Amino acid sequence: MILITTAAGFYLGAQQTVDWLRCLHTVFGAGLTAAGVLGLNQYLERDVDAQMKRTQERPLPGGRMNPLTALLVGAVLTGSGMLYLTFIVNMLSGFVISLIVVSYLFLYTPLKRKTSLCTFIGAVPGALPPVVGWVAARGALTGEAWVLFTILFLWQIPHSLAIAYIYREDYANAGFRLLPVIHPDGTSTCRQIVVNCVALLGIGLLPTLYNIAGSVYFFTALLAGVAFLAVGIYLARTRSVKAARYLLYASLLYLPLVFVTMALNKI
Numbered sequence: 675m676i677l678i679t680t681a682a683g684f685y686l687g688a689q690q691t692v693d694w695l696r697c698l699h700t701v702f703g704a705g706l707t708a709a710g711v712l713g714l715n716q717y718l719e720r721d722v723d724a725q726m727k728r729t730q731e732r733p734l735p736g737g738r739m740n741p742l743t744a745l746l747v748g749a750v751l752t753g754s755g756m757l758y759l760t761f762i763v764n765m766l767s768g769f770v771i772s773l774i775v776v777s778y779l780f781l782y783t784p785l786k787r788k789t790s791l792c793t794f795i796g797a798v799p800g801a802l803p804p805v806v807g808w809v810a811a812r813g814a815l816t817g818e819a820w821v822l823f824t825i826l827f828l829w830q831i832p833h834s835l836a837i838a839y840i841y842r843e844d845y846a847n848a849g850f851r852l853l854p855v856i857h858p859d860g861t862s863t864c865r866q867i868v869v870n871c872v873a874l875l876g877i878g879l880l881p882t883l884y885n886i887a888g889s890v891y892f893f894t895a896l897l898a899g900v901a902f903l904a905v906g907i908y909l910a911r912t913r914s915v916k917a918a919r920y921l922l923y924a925s926l927l928y929l930p931l932v933f934v935t936m937a938l939n940k941i
C-alpha cells in the first residue's frame with residue numbers, strides 16, 4: 675500500500691512525460707525507509723508485541739531475531755532510504771520522508787501507550803507516502819499533493835480503528851490506549867469511523883475538482899466511498915467483530931482501487 679500510493683503520487687505529480695527511472699528510484703528509496711521504520715517500530719514495541727496474540731510470533735517476540743540486529747538493520751535501512759531519496763531523487767522528498775520517520779517513531783509509537791489520539795497522529799506519517807511521490811516528480815509541494823494526503827489520512831481512521839476494534843482485548847492486555855480499549859462498548863470508535871467515512875466520501879471526489887483525475891475516477895470514488903461508508907454504518911449498527919473484519923477488507927479494496935483509478939484516469 676505504501677509503495678502503491680508513493681508510485682501513484684509520483685505518476686500524478688509528473689508533468690508531460692513520466693521519468694520512469696526516477697519513479698523507480700523514488701519507490702526504491704521509499705521502500706528502504708518504510709522497511710526500516712516499520713522494523714524499528716517492532717524493535718521499540720518488542721515487549722508489548724510479546725503480550726498480544728496478533729504480534730507474538732513476530733521475529734523479535736518469537737525469538738527468531740535478536741534486538742540488536744533489529745535495531746542495526748532498521749537504522750541502516752531507514753538512514754540509507756533517507757539519504758537515497760535526498761541525494762538520488764531530490765531534497766524535498768528526503769525532507770518529507772524524514773517527517774515520516776520522526777512522526778512515526780518518536781510521536782506515534784510512544785503515544786500509542788498514552789492517548790487514543792495516537793490513531794490521528796499515526797495517520798500523518800501514514801498519509802505522507804503519496805506526497806513523497808508527488809514532490810519527487812514535481813519538485814514542489816503543491817495543493818494537489820495535500821488532496822492525496824487528506825484522502826489517505828481519512829482512509830486510515832476507519833482502517834486502523836477496524837483493526838483496533840477486532841483486537842481490542844489484545845491491545846488492552848498490552849496496555850495500548852486505543853479508542854476501542856478506553857471505550858469498549860464501541861460508541862466512540864463507531865462514531866469516528868462513520869464521521870471519517872463521510873468526510874472521505876466528499877474529499878475523495880476532490881481530485882476531479884482539482885483536475886488531477888477525470889470523470890471515471892469521480893464515479894469510481896463516489897461508488898467506492900458509498901460502499902465503504904455503508905460497511906462503516908453496518909459496523910456502527912451491529913458492533914460485531916464480523917462487521918469490523920468486513921470494514922477492514924473494504925478498506926483494503928478501497929485504497930488501491932481509488933489510487934490506481936486516479937492514476938489511470940489522470941488528466
Ligand SMILES: CC(C)=CCC/C(C)=C/CC/C(C)=C/COP(=O)(O)OP(=O)(O)O
Pocket residue numbers: 676680704705707708711715719771774775778782796797799800803806
Ligand atoms: C515511505 C514511508 C517511509 C512510509 C512509511 C509510512 C508509515 C510509517 C506507515 C505506518 C502507519 C501506521 C500508523 C502504522 C501502524 O503501526 P503500528 O505500530 O500501530 O502497527 P502494529 O500494531 O502492527 O505494530
